[in-house]
Amino acid sequence: MKRTLRTVIGVTMAGALAFSMAACGDDSTANGGDDGKQLTIGFVPGIASDPFFKAMQIGAEAKAKELGIKLLRQGAPGEYSPQSQIPFVDSMLTQRVDGLVLVPTDPDALQPSVTKAQSAKIPVVTVDTTVTDQSYLTSAITGDNVEGGRQAAKTLAEQIGKSGEVFLMSGSPTATTNQLREKGFTEELKNYPDITLVGKEYANSQPARATSAVNTILLKHPNLKGIFAVDGTSGTGTVAALRNAGKSGQVKLIGYDAYENQVADLKAGVFSALVAQKPGDQAALALQNLVDTIRNQNVDKIEKDVVMSNVVMSRDNLAETEQYQYPAK
């Protein structure tokens, strides 16, 4: 979700950029000299304080600046729910933004908001998550968690020589993103008959819980070769467990996302790889598509369903992939 959100922001930014450039080329009012003609794109994240959304926002802001459009961001500060999100969407529509980038907190509950935007002729791009009826949407841009799980399995398999015991440290049994990553991981592992998945535990928001679980698994399976930690919380706890057991590097650890602390642990050799999303790219694309639609240019090139791929960061490719680290606060 966070990743998707970031994608949205990036897309939004990209769209904004395209618009400003187009504006430049088309007429002299471009680049914000004339406020009356500057495009305003609204951005409603799922939860304003979430670092995923923040990273997306940073990407969107950069793209908006590049495009010379105005980015209006409003969202609930602390709660990921349609009840708290809908008022912000309504407010955007009331303000008659020229386009809307939305991270729907619920596919059904946010559908009426998209319909409202349609009657107001405001184009909408959804990012990270989407709504039930996507017919009106300019684009629906999502991150690919199943593919991310597969990439984690492939990378781990390569790193442990395609045989041995591995463990799945998940974050929460109810988080959709976690479920999808687990699914991709376990499906892909079936292609490696010599790899055994010895178990799965949940951190339930508490990294110390992951530390304890991994300690216990290391006791139970002393020959453990690798671990996939599906989110930030489980990753932090697993890192602590491996470091304290003196097994950094010995047990291969694949993490998900690329926050500053995770990349630091990758450099230190505790994570052997990270599956990183590209929130900046996603947000840029969202803005680009919106601006193209509004300006009615390159419309045939706009992809309606975009699944953003992930990038696998390791110490070997860090020179090329470090740019995907999520921006620090």
Added chain:
Amino acid sequence: MTADTMQQDATETRGARLKAVLLRQDVILLGVLVVMVVFFTTMNPLFFTRFAFANILQDWAPVMLLAMGQTYVIITGGIDLSVGSTLGLSGVAAAMTMRSLNEGGTATGATIAVGVVVALATGLAVGLVNGLLITRAKLAPFIATLATMGAGAGLTLVLTGGVQIAGGPVEVIRLGNTQYLNLLTIPLIIVFAVLAVTWLVLSFTRFGRWTYAVGSNGFAARGAGIGVDRHLLKVYMLAGLMAGLAGLFVYFRLGSGSPTSGQGQELAAIAAAVIGGTSLVGGSGRMSGTVLGALITTAVLSGLILIGVAPNWQQVVIGLLIAVAVGVQQINVRTRKGAGRG
């Protein structure tokens, strides 16, 4: 109250006295713990190893700190829902302080010392707010601490933006995880020391007696000249201080301040106290029971992983454990009342 019970015991026959001891919640829990250890060890001998014990003790330490404060609070007839979010808040406050000092080139010793002070001060401050809301603004403890629980969790997100706070001195991790005798860490030794103090204070000092008195009958306590409001303020500050220490130690264990690390921990602490026989209506409870309650709920998690119980079933088992432990306690109370010892 404990003294009264013992006096009564003395007048009874030896058999009745033995029965009373055997029916004590903490004695029952000790039995439960022994049965649990035997069961898990039979299922997987790895459970009975120093490594497993060391891991269980590290899990137990923060829960126990929260539960110590919670035991005092619940004995006064109150509840403190904020301790989990205070754990998270003080942990990230310490982590952020240590990170900026560390990046600023401050000496490691000074950095850690300041971080420790920040964590404890944060905990104390939340406790003070709780105490003032309850004694001055006259809010019910449930409401007052529900408010600070939400505010604390929100403040943690504002401070961190929801991300983990790494970048403190690496010595923190060594300090938090170096084991002596392959079992005890420095934080654990401190927890044992703090436990000894809070236990003795509750059982043998005026502060402890007042805690029971306030919870048994606040009106009578006031009449007897106890400064009830002042006492409550101190009890909530104690709970906050324990939460601050717990937040610090969780940070020491992980080497990273996590904004969500306290989530749900208030319930773990309340469960430990209640399983331990502390009554939610106030006036009764023992630290020994809380220690065992916290030990049982943390040991069961490691045990269930070792014997390979699916993670979602673990929560069901713990829920059942709480129901059974509290159920036994109720039967116990009724039996005693039946025997004319109400």
